[in-house]
Amino acid sequence: MQRLIIERLGHKGDGIASDPVIGQIFVPGVLPGEEVEGVVEGGVMAAPKIVTPSDQRVKAPCRHAKACGGCQLQHAHDDFASTWKTDVVRRALEAQGLEADIRACITSSPQTRRxxxxxxxxxxxxxxxxxxxxxxxxxxxxxxxxxxxxxxxxxxxxxxxxxxxxxxxxxxxxxxxxxxLxxxxxxxxxxxxxxxxxxxxxxxxxxxxxxxxxxxxxxxxxxxxxIQRFGAADVTPPPGAFLQATPEGEAALLAAVRDALGPVKYVADLFAGCGTFALPLAQDARVHAVEGDKAMTKALDHGWRNAQGLKHVTHEARDLFRNPLLPDELDKFDGVVIDPPRAGAEAQVEQMARCKIPRIAFVSCNPVTFARDAARLVANGYALNWVQVVDQFRWSTHVELAAELEYKG
Missing domain, CATH: 2.40.50.1070 (OB fold (Dihydrolipoamide Acetyltransferase, E2P))
Structure with a gap:
């Protein structure tokens, strides 16, 4: 048996302690500052006994928490989880030499995953x-x-x-x-x-x-x-198509995107999916939506054509990893929304960094690749004004965010 003090949580939610011989030891289901006891095998204490609990420890709200692997943080107070996720974003920014106003985390309610x-x-x-x-x-x-x-x-x-x-x-x-619906x-x-x-x-x-x-x-x-409703448009996504995890999370990201863009007239929505952002934004601005999946762009277009009161929305099926929009294509927009997958958008951001787009609303599900891409933009005249942390995946280690980047020259 070995006793350890948990120093911090790793990116997968396991506690990390240090041992002078073994090095890092990973401990599931614990919180920083807790003293734990158990058998360590292969650098893991798989079944820890909590000797001294943290004041941030709570009773798991779900009776399946111990057996199910779907959640990693049900033993943590909501305030701890929000602060931890905000710190994940802050550390990712600091690793790239970036600073920004980080807004308070918005967390989706229980039983809202759709x-x-x-x-x-x-x-x-x-x-x-x-x-x-x-x-x-x-x-x-x-x-x-x-x-x-x-x-x-x-x-x-x-x-x-x-x-x-x-x-x-x-x-x-x-x-x-x-x-x-x-x-x-x-x-x-x-x-x-x-x-x-x-x-x-x-x-x-x-x-x-x-x-x-x-x-x-x-x-x-x-x-x-x-049917999924995006703004004033009803959209029928293709089977298995991407959808934001909760209505609250989607609303928070959309509000942040609107705030980041301001009163723009012509917007490019990159990695647009079925129109999560493009169609609501079309209430006030012309939009060009770019998405690699043709079935998604078809669903987006059908939704726009059957909606009332929206400004013009064009669409393009295009692989933005291999064929990003180039500066001469981007320069006609006064705002860009970009919401790439976890790998980020290195190739597309490289082209954006060569432009003078007044405002960029950057949505990300990976703080590390976001920070990398944001640093490229900041190095080329953009200011990272603020970051909004959004927790759609309650009780998990998953972190999402939206941010405003403004061209300063």
Missing amino acids: RASFSAKRTKKGALAGFHKKGSDVVVEVPDCQLVAPVIGAALPLVQDLAVLGASRKGELSVLVTQS TGLDVSVTGGKPVDTALREELGAMARKYGLARVTWDDEALTRLPP
């Missing part, structure tokens, strides 16, 4: 559906999950039925369940191939559960268009 990817396996008695145990392929049932919206949690019997219907005994289904939108991967019998049973299941759409690998069965 999409979840469940795992499901067939069993001798039926099926098992839920999330994976931490660091394991074991599926843990989560009937009282405090993270997802109630309508998503209530879909677990559907997920089990899908596993009975189309999972092999040795395989595992991945079932993405998304809330839409017209019913659940369900996308299944990892199952047996679609044949006539499976197609008919999926249709019956869609009727039984009132699903808007069910997609099995690449084959979609649609009862009703699974």
Whole structure:
């Protein structure tokens, strides 16, 4: 047995302690300042006993917290989690020599996640559906999950039925369940191939559960268009398309984007998805939306064409990693929104750094790549005015943000 004092949390949420012989030791489920005791193997204390708890420790609000690997910070007070995520952003900026006003973290409420990817396996008695145990392929049932919206949690019997219907005994289904205005939108991967019998049973299941759409690998069965509303536009995303995790989180990011852009007249929305930002911004400005997925740009365009009162929105299917917009294309905009995936947007930012775009609203799900990209812009005449931290993924280690960059010359 060994006693340790937890110094800090790592980026995956595990506590980190130091040992003069072993070096860093990782301890799950702890908080900085806590004294813990347990067996250390391979640099990990897998089952710590809390000897001296932190005053930031709370009782986990979900009864599945110990078994389920979906959340990493349920044992931490909300104030601690917000401060920790803000510090993650601050440290990422400091590593690039950047300073900015970091606004208070906006955290989504419990039971507001409008999409979840469940795992499901067939069993001798039926099926098992839920999330994976931490660091394991074991599926843990989560009937009282405090993270997802109630309508998503209530879909677990559907997920089990899908596993009975189309999972092999040795395989595992991945079932993405998304809330839409017209019913659940369900996308299944990892199952047996679609044949006539499976197609008919999926249709019956869609009727039984009132699903808007069910997609099995690449084959979609649609009862009703699974509508998402972006501003004044109703959009039907392609199966599995990106969607902000919570309505509150989406609203916070959109508000930050509007604030960052100010009263612009012509905006480029890069990595636009299905129009999360482009369509609401079109209430006041012309927008050119650029997205690598043609199905998403088609959905965005259809939504715009069927909405009322929006300014002109053009779209372009373009791989911004391999074919970024160049300065002569960017110079006609008086504002740019950019919301890249976790890898960031190094190639596109390189071109933006050669321009004099008055305002950039930068949205990111990775503070490290954001700081790298922001530093490139700052080195070329932009000021990083502020950063808004947004916590859509409550009780997780995931951090999102939006920021304003202004060209100063």
